[in-house]
Amino acid sequence: MDLQKIIHSALHEFIQTYIPDADLSTLDDVLLSYITGVLEDLGSQQSVEENFDVEVFAEMLEAYIPGFAEIDSVKVCEMMFSLASKLATARTSGVSYVHFLSVAKIISLKLTSEPPQTEMQCLKTQTEGATLPVSEWEAQEQHLLEMFPKCSLTEARSALSIAKGDMEEAVRLIIEGDVQLSPTPLNVNHGKSISSLFVTLLHLNRYMLVDREEDNKTHRPVAPKDAPKKLVRYHGNQVVTTKGERYQLVKKNEAEDMKKTYVNLKPARKYRFH
Template identity: 75%
Template sequence: MDLHKIIHSALHEFIQTYIPDADLTLDDVLLSYITGVLEDLGSQQSVEENFDVEVFGEMLEAYIPGFAEIDVKVCEMMFSLASKLATARTSSEWESQEQHLLEMFPKCSLSEARSALSIAKGDMEEAVRLIIEGDVQLSPTPINVNQGKSISSLADQKLKESILEYMLVDSEEDNKTHRPVAPKDAPKKLVRYHGNQVVTTKGERYQLVKKNETDDMKKTYVNLKPARKYRFH
């Protein structure tokens, strides 16, 4: 709610009680003055003796004739209005901070944002830290009602199909004689070596082809023998 509207409404109600015919057209200058006075009264350092009723009455007398004659409950009205403004201002600030938290943490609910601000005593940075460190637990995203119904219906359908599958008996299957399937013969491994002789991958053995040599050719071969070793005594 606008603070100026609260001030105007409270002054209108108060002045109408004592000056029914008063003109309550308040300009921005007067509203700014009254707002400043109320902010001072709403501060923690303010005490009732610091509020000068006479100066305040003279200021409003210039705008509202006859206001200076009201000296009964002006002080009480001003302190009550200051308290109301402080509450409204705090509420507005908290709503703004709650909105910021909801924008920063989409999974955070309104109650969780309020809880974080309450623990942090209105300190925005402290509230953010509490949520990040997990001191304020965020509730998981709720499942959509329609989505939950569809998941449940699919599970029920699968359960029904499995029950029917095991309940139904196929008479043809009962009449069949089931025999174990004979294992297939393992392929024979192809040996590359057999009897110290090289064979092909198809199992074919290589044969050494001897050349037919004449005796004259054999005589040309030199048989190299190792030299004899002589031992000297």
């Protein structure tokens, strides 16, 4: 079986599982070529050093198949890795993949000249879901790669697919940042590898505890009770102030005999002699 048929059948089965009412007539050559490029990156030897951006992939397919972005990202990762392993097995077993190989060869060649006029005349009217010939599509991808050196092949395909083959619209998407450009790696892998990202998502899906009961609860704070009345404090049958004083001066009534024993010490007078 042709490798592109393997991709088409796998996508058909996956989409029908989660979106039964999806219109699969939008799975054209443009979308399949984009998915083929992603699977090439996953199956390459450098796949460990690259990142599979699930959000960009889901946004791309959402433009063709509404509702695809609502599928769990872990399920999408599992499907893509399973499909990449199937394609690798099909290559080693000698399965013919003429279209798959032709697309890979065209991508690897550097296009230095404009496409012939006969190919330019094959351009179809740009309508909703319109497609371009393979040769002109690859030529536009090469032009984008020459204009934006930091742009990868997958990002160029994504921009052209979102723009429906319009070169100016694809350039505008890249300039305005709608398609994120990956920075040039400086011999350091700043992001997670594909395998580690997949394992992390898988572990979170299996073992992460989500307290859904807490989300269903409505916080209703208890109304405060009436403030207690200020108590009047007494000390020695007298009202004690509540302004912060901790002590009260208590005067003792002394007897008259005791007062007579007190001696008034006055300083001696100073005399001056002339």
